[in-house]
Amino acid sequence: MANSYKYLFGPVPSRRLGRSLGVDLIPFKTCTMNCRFCQLGDSACALSERAEYVPMAEVLAELVQWNEFDGQADHITLAGSGEPTLHTGFGEVLRWIKNNTDIPSVLLSNGTLFHLPEVRAGAALADKVKVTLSAWDEASFQQIHRPAPGVTFKQLVEGERAFRQEFSGELSVEVFIVEGMNSAASDVEKIAALVETINPDRIDLNTAVRPPADSGVQAISPEQLAKLAKILGPKAEGVASFKKPSAPALEVTPEALLGLIQRHPATAGQLAKDYNAPLDSILKTLDALVADGRLCAEERDGETYYFHRA
Numbered sequence: 031m032a033n034s035y036k037y038l039f040g041p042v043p044s045r046r047l048g049r050s051l052g053v054d055l056i057p058f059k060t061c062t063m064n065c066r067f068c069q070l071g072d073s074a075c076a077l078s079e080r081a082e083y084v085p086m087a088e089v090l091a092e093l094v095q096w097n098e099f100d101g102q103a104d105h106i107t108l109a110g111s112g113e114p115t116l117h118t119g120f121g122e123v124l125r126w127i128k129n130n131t132d133i134p135s136v137l138l139s140n141g142t143l144f145h146l147p148e149v150r151a152g153a154a155l156a157d158k159v160k161v162t163l164s165a166w167d168e169a170s171f172q173q174i175h176r177p178a179p180g181v182t183f184k185q186l187v188e189g190e191r192a193f194r195q196e197f198s199g200e201l202s203v204e205v206f207i208v209e210g211m212n213s214a215a216s217d218v219e220k221i222a223a224l225v226e227t228i229n230p231d232r233i234d235l236n237t238a239v240r241p242p243a244d245s246g247v248q249a250i251s252p253e254q255l256a257k258l259a260k261i262l263g264p265k266a267e268g269v270a271s272f273k274k275p276s277a278p279a280l281e282v283t284p285e286a287l288l289g290l291i292q293r294h295p296a297t298a299g300q301l302a303k304d305y306n307a308p309l310d311s312i313l314k315t316l317d318a319l320v321a322d323g324r325l326c327a328e329e330r331d332g333e334t335y336y337f338h339r340a
């Protein structure tokens with residue numbers, strides 16, 4: 031991406047989505063939950079009030095500019111620094127993508143606001159939607175996700191079920207496994223029974239392979255993940271990038287790395303794999319960004335992770 035944008039980032043290489051342009055409609059870590067495994071860090075408080083968190087006119091102006099001067103991506107994805115459906119204009123962005131490009135749109139949401147008919151109507155404008163279901167009752171939901179006051183597990187499940195009834199595009203459910211919280215086979219059996227009632231097209235099984243907010247949160251092993259995927263049935267696939275195959279090579283500019291790391295802290299090795307680029311050239315760019323004060327490097331679990339410096 032030649033131009034520098036405030037609300038667009040990437041395209042980010044993705045195994046499933048190819049080159050995915052990100053649209054970030056939410057100020058950093060503004061979310062209806064404060065998940066123990068969140069890579070964005072710990073938030074002071076979760077909230078559920080919907081608003082125009084960033085100016086819609088500026089987001090659409092950036093999309094117009096990107097479409098005119100670049101326009102190359104396999105998907106355009108609403109994701110990034112928090113929960114995109116908190117923005118009252120997220121449906122308008124999806125409508126713009128549909129009306130002005132041939133690129134399929136993707137909404138990555140935690141599903142907590144899908145009990146609201148206006149949120150479901152906006153989400154239905156996406157071609158692909160991914161929601162979350164990693165708990166089986168209110169207590170496990172509170173423990174894993176630490177939601178905002180008033181955000182309940184019942185609303186989450188009923189909202190996701192209602193959306194499936196109304197949405198004919200591709201719906202996937204992400205089940206995020208945290209060691210010792212929802213990693214027992216009996217926990218996953220209860221989650222599987224609920225996921226079945228939603229009837230998604232796909233189930234993505236994930237775990238905390240990148241550094242979470244809570245350093246006590248542990249990922250499960252690839253072998254455990256494979257066993258749990260069997261409980262969730264044939265639609266389930268482990269998507270944690272233990273050894274993710276490389277996506278096609280993309281240009282790795284400092285802005286591209288900054289845009290990605292702002293939303294997902296990463297090691298140089300992970301970035302080299304993501305971008306299918308030589309490790310030494312990634313390290314050189316990261317070192318320059320650290321020297322500039324735009325990134326900081328921190329040791330986690332014996333590896334050096336790069337974080338955005340706010």
Ligand code: SF4
Nearest residue numbers: 061063064065068140
């Ligand atoms: S993991 Fe996603 S849903 Fe959970 S707090 Fe972070 S941004 Fe919000």
